[in-house]
Amino acid sequence: MQPSPFELVAPAGTPATLKAAVRAGADTVYCGLRDETNARNFPGLNFSEAELGDAVEFAHAFGARVIVAINTFAAAGHTGPWKNAVRCAREAGADAIVAADIGVLDHAAERYPDLRLHLSVQAAAGTAEAVEFYARRFGVKRVVLPRILSIPEIGTLAAEVNVEIEAFAFGGLCVMTEGRCHLSSFVTGRSPNLSGVCSPAEAVSYTRDAEYKSARLSGLTIQCETHSKPIGYPTLCKGKFSAGGKTAHLFEDPVSLNTLDVLPELADAGVTALKIEGRQRGKAYVERVTREFRNAIDQLQTGDGNRLSQAAALDDMTEGHRSTTGAYRKTWR
Amino acid sequence: MTGSIELTLGPLFFNWPVQTLADFYARIADESVIDRVYVGEVVCGKRSPLLEATLVDAAERLERAGKTVVWSTLCSPTNKRERNATAALSTFDSEIEVNDVGALAARNGKAFTAGPMLNIYNETALAALQDEGCIRWCPPVEMSLDAIRAVHAARPDILIELFGFGRLPLAHSGRCYHARFHGLNKDSCRYFCEEDPDGKTVSTVDGAAFLAFNGLQTLSDGVHLATTPSFDLRRAGIAAVRLSPHTVDMVRVAAVFRSFLDDQIAPPELKDALTADVLDRPVVNGYLGARPGMEWSTQ
Numbered sequence: 001m002q003p004s005p006f007e008l009v010a011p012a013g014t015p016a017t018l019k020a021a022v023r024a025g026a027d028t029v030y031c032g033l034r035d036e037t038n039a040r041n042f043p044g045l046n047f048s049e050a051e052l053g054d055a056v057e058f059a060h061a062f063g064a065r066v067i068v069a070i071n072t073f074a075a076a077g078h079t080g081p082w083k084n085a086v087r088c089a090r091e092a093g094a095d096a097i098v099a100a101d102i103g104v105l106d107h108a109a110e111r112y113p114d115l116r117l118h119l120s121v122q123a124a125a126g127t128a129e130a131v132e133f134y135a136r137r138f139g140v141k142r143v144v145l146p147r148i149l150s151i152p153e154i155g156t157l158a159a160e161v162n163v164e165i166e167a168f169a170f171g172g173l174c175v176m177t178e179g180r181c182h183l184s185s186f187v188t189g190r191s192p193n194l195s196g197v198c199s200p201a202e203a204v205s206y207t208r209d210a211e212y213k214s215a216r217l218s219g220l221t222i223q224c225e226t227h228s229k230p231i232g233y234p235t236l237c238k239g240k241f242s243a244g245g246k247t248a249h250l251f252e253d254p255v256s257l258n259t260l261d262v263l264p265e266l267a268d269a270g271v272t273a274l275k276i277e278g279r280q281r282g283k284a285y286v287e288r289v290t291r292e293f294r295n296a297i298d299q300l301q302t303g304d305g306n307r308l309s310q311a312a313a314l315d316d317m318t319e320g321h322r323s324t325t326g327a328y329r330k331t332w333r
Numbered sequence: 334m335t336g337s338i339e340l341t342l343g344p345l346f347f348n349w350p351v352q353t354l355a356d357f358y359a360r361i362a363d364e365s366v367i368d369r370v371y372v373g374e375v376v377c378g379k380r381s382p383l384l385e386a387t388l389v390d391a392a393e394r395l396e397r398a399g400k401t402v403v404w405s406t407l408c409s410p411t412n413k414r415e416r417n418a419t420a421a422l423s424t425f426d427s428e429i430e431v432n433d434v435g436a437l438a439a440r441n442g443k444a445f446t447a448g449p450m451l452n453i454y455n456e457t458a459l460a461a462l463q464d465e466g467c468i469r470w471c472p473p474v475e476m477s478l479d480a481i482r483a484v485h486a487a488r489p490d491i492l493i494e495l496f497g498f499g500r501l502p503l504a505h506s507g508r509c510y511h512a513r514f515h516g517l518n519k520d521s522c523r524y525f526c527e528e529d530p531d532g533k534t535v536s537t538v539d540g541a542a543f544l545a546f547n548g549l550q551t552l553s554d555g556v557h558l559a560t561t562p563s564f565d566l567r568r569a570g571i572a573a574v575r576l577s578p579h580t581v582d583m584v585r586v587a588a589v590f591r592s593f594l595d596d597q598i599a600p601p602e603l604k605d606a607l608t609a610d611v612l613d614r615p616v617v618n619g620y621l622g623a624r625p626g627m628e629w630s631t632q
Contacts, residue, residue, distance in 0.1 A: 102462065103456070137461070148507025180408075182473070
């Protein structure tokens with residue numbers, strides 16, 4: 001049998017989800033500490049230091065790995081929580097951390113030279129030169145690619161760098177380059193880079209009149225539909241807006257990324273790890289998506305399976321039941 | 334810190350016709366009080382080949398007029414040509430502005446400014462960049478003045494340049510919104526971004542303008558205006574204030590800012606002078622006070 005073409009990296013917002021993801025076939029699970037050091041800093045999510053230790057022990061018992069996401073940018077004059085997160089990850093026995101901030105990477109590389117470092121998508125390293133800088137300067141072993149590259153561009157990059165390539169495979173899709181978006185703080189005061197949140201729930205309100213219902217963010221109408229249509233969460237870049245007399249989803253439609261149909265091409269391009277987005281998702285979602293990707297990867301490995309039906313297999317898990325291959329196809333941009 | 338706060342002109346974000354570009358920089362060279370000018374395409378590499386010769390001439394003219402000229406790198410090079418252009422700038426002996434980490438690969442410790450689209454948010458990151466040659470830092474626009482001051486306290490030897498005027502560069506994408514607006518994609522774009530020399534305003538469905546798009550870039554609709562008095566700017570370590578080019582009279586904007594930074598006019602007068610007849614957009618400044626960037630506060 002061929003070696004497995006991909007390492008499957010699944011999200012876990014809670015210890016229960018982590019166990020479910022491991023049991024569903026994840027090779028690796030990523031999770032974060034319960035504070036502003038990770039980019040899914042939502043109420044009720046994430047791990048305490050003790051829970052992280054238990055999670056690593058559980059995963060290792062099943063032969064799975066744990067990556068700790070410390071992927072926000074440390075606050076000026078207040079870098080303690082980020083340094084503490086690196087220490088926690090290390091002491092819990094995590095297999096790697098995934099970080100974006102040059103400050104966090106520098107601290108980790110200097111303090112714990114044998115701690116494996118992955119470069120977060122939030123670092124927006126989209127060229128061989130950028131990736132090589134992080135590899136040379138901080139010893140980064142893997143890069144999670146920004147979701148702006150087409151598959152041929154990934155192939156070019158992968159051939160020029162000496163680090164592993166992880167790519168997003170499924171879930172929410174940032175239309176802006178990750179780490180290069182302040183839309184959320186512009187409207188709500190809190191951003192992914194600094195607070196680990198985007199379009200946060202505390203800024204959301206819903207209103208309705210006789211004809212329409214609206215989802216607002218800090219009072220701005222982001223989604224607006226007649227009562228008969230479903231209304232999405234008011235994530236800023238997915239809103240319906242007007243410009244030049246035209247009203248449309250000017251930035252992105254409410255869709256999810258789904259790569260089940262392009263897995264062989266991603267493997268050929270040199271991608272070695274597939275990441276499922278969604279630490280904010282429930283256990284059932286993570287379990288289902290992880291299992292589907294496990295099957296798809298196993299079928300690729302053994303060379304059987306009806307590939308044509310696969311993308312549809314996760315249609316009910318996508319936003320608005322619509323999926324896209326995103327920037328992996330050049331026409332997206 | 335004492336001494337006059339320097340006035341700089343950031344790189345142009347928009348796609349202006351070459352003659353407009355040439356005329357603009359000629360006026361900046363001949364008539365403005367600006368000390369330092371950043372030139373070079375930073376938003377979209379598809380525009381660069383059309384502008385290069387004009388920008389080289391503009392840079393020479395600006396230097397002859399006594400301005401310091403700094404070339405800025407693309408904020409997200411993708412194809413081979415864009416990567417080569419970035420690499421070529423990286424090898425310059427003179428200072429450059431770095432807007433993508435990839436530009437550091439070939440820099441080898443030569444001096445550079447960390448641009449606002451490089452994610453440097455804290456003193457640890459800035460110290461690491463200092464080892465690579467960073468001598469000046471223009472913080473990400475979402476940072477508050479208090480946060481900038483905290484970095485300054487830890488790294489007092491780095492010059493800090495505050496984004497002080499213009500639509501805020503809020504986001505960068507791999508997707509071109511001008512192309513999407515016209516039913517095209519980036520690779521087949523017909524340079525529709527040229528029709529909106531300050532970006533295309535985006536409103537909510539009920540008519541509240543709040544964003545603007547410019548090709549791959551998303552900006553604020555409102556014009557960010559730093560009305561913090563020079564005494565407070567100096568306390569935060571601000572050595573320079575950056576004005577971002579727009580089609581408004583930038584010579585006038587610079588002159589008004591010069592009077593303000595030299596304490597000849599007060600914050601309300603700075604705002605009034607610019608909102609009266611220069612700007613046709615609302616002003617914002619929330620970020621500086623750790624508030625949502627779209628807000629305005631009189632501090």
